[in-house]
Amino acid sequence: MNLEDYTVLDLTWLLPGPYGTMLLGDMGAEVIKIEEPTRGDYARWLEPVVEPTDSGALFHSVNRNKKSVTLDLKSDEGREAFLELAADADVVFEQFRPGVVDRLGIGYDDVRAVNEDIVYCSLSGYGQDGPYSDRVGHDINYVGLAGLMHDTVSKDGSFPAVPTYQIGDKVGGMFSAFMIASALLDREAGNGGQYLDVSMTDVVASLGTGQSWRAFMSEEVPEDEQSPSAMxxxxxxxxxxxxxxxxxxxxxxxxxxxxxxxxxxxxxxxxxxxxxxxxxxxxxxxxxxxxxxxxxxxxxxxxxxxxxxxxxxxxxxxFEHPQLESREMVREMDVGDGDPFSYVGFPAKSSSDIDDMRSPAPEFGEHTHDVLSRVLSEDRLTELEENDAI
Structure with a gap:
């Protein structure tokens, strides 16, 4: 199981998209994380910080096996540089609110104009259309709308309980990785690139498949079997x-x-x-x-x-339980000169090697010059630097 021949341009941050692109990176893909030049991924600055990197533990947890490139996508120079990278990439994975990438000039049609075989994935809270598409949200909103929270109740059923895991974020990222891998396979079959629209709310709703009969057959199911406590x-x-x-x-x-x-x-x-x-x-x-x-x-x-x-x-x-230890679900890598940082390992085993611990999370802009020099001359790199676009 190896995606080492594929390059992913990662325009995501915090948890949902980075989790998905980390899974792709674990399977061998080259993941190039595009970060805006002033702050980058917000998760970099969330405490607690992993010394000596000055980056947050959340950032380290979901950004292994990636490269970091700083690029101002709001500038003409930054947009042009991104499109030149996209011309040679296999995947663009973005997590902006619907419409933002089009306004920036890096949407699916813009990228497809320079690379008709691109697999372009948009991950959002509610999807690219529908009455909620432009609405802001976080995980608790998605699991609430999708019904999961109503079924996560206290023992006496008195109130919905807030899940302690960000379920929508993680399954949204995971399902995006699944769709991207599937689209790449479809492309290998000669069907070209495609656009993927993944909604975190939709994916959480899909998790309800095993209980969905309670909604679809409500008139035939006894009332005491329609409630969450029926499980x-x-x-x-x-x-x-x-x-x-x-x-x-x-x-x-x-x-x-x-x-x-x-x-x-x-x-x-x-x-x-x-x-x-x-x-x-x-x-x-x-x-x-x-x-x-x-x-x-x-x-x-x-x-x-x-x-x-x-x-x-x-x-x-x-992560100290002997079952998870035997499955090697806890892995470590050195980060800088500090103590090793512990990661949750790739959650599947394969007879084909999965090298999920190739490199720790990148430093801010660590690979900007190396990656952009693939498509830009030294003069253009200097111009980008002078204009604060990288």
Whole structure:
């Protein structure tokens, strides 16, 4: 699995696009991050800072395997330089609000005029059309509109809970990378370049596919199965342990429910697998009493692999868990002369090498001269410098 023959011009910042372009970079693509010359990607300046680089931890986390070029796209010289880079690139990935790239003169039609085989991806909150297309937003807005937040409720269902992960941002970036790779494959088949319009809200809505029947069949589904709590049952819930930690049980299939009850010595609860109302409350209380007899780690040792059990890890425990360690999901690279910086590794394995730790996040403008010298003369580079366009 290698994208080393492809060049991506990355016009994204903060989290959504950079996560997607990092995945492409992990798979070998040359990712050239275009940053405006005064501040660059905002994530560079968010605390905490990774010493000795003076760049933020968020920036380092999602910008490995990239090059940084500073370029003022609002200037004629900067726009012309960008289009010369785009003429030799394979992908342009932008994250501006709809219409901005066209006003800058670097939109799909502008780039296609110099490179008809370009794969051009626009990632935005709501997509390039529709009544919300021009609306500003952040992750909480997208997951709210797409229904995920309404289904992320407190245990008593009293209020929607705010997810602690930026779900729309990350799945938007991931789906963009998937679409870009697919478009490149389509181009290899002789179908030319194409334009990709990815909406973070649409992607979050797609995550609801497994529950969408509740909306489409609402008149046929009993009311108690239309609510978010329909996903929970005594056999599919979270229980507190002796040490105040938590475990998850997901024994929705009969054989796993029977196995769990056998190991707990509570076969008397067999009929309560999907109980509702007072029966569900009784079964949960009984199971809760059982789980309070051991600590979370003791339960992990005690229960077999056939019980649909897993611990609820605190965030700082996740990457120390032996399962993630065995999968090499924590990787390190040196950044400058400081201590190694820890990264979350590429989330898939392949029989073809994936060299996901080739280089740490780039310094601001680190590759400006090297990259632009591919398409510009020294005189033009000097002119760009004199006009503060790089």
């Amino acid at each position: 929970t049952a005594p056999c599919y819930d979270v229980y507190e342990t002796k040490d105040g930690e938590y475990v998850t049980i997901a024994a929705r299939e009969d054989k796993f429910w029977e196995q769990l009850l056998e190991e707990l010595g509570r076969e008397d609860l067999a009929e309560y697998q999907f109980a509702t109302g007072a029966d569900a409350e009784y079964a949960r209380e009984e199971l809760q009493a059982e789980f309070e007899t051991r600590t979370r780690d003791e339960w992990e040792e005690y229960l077999s692999d056939e019980t649909m059990f897993a611990p609820v890890n605190e965030f700082d425990e996740v």
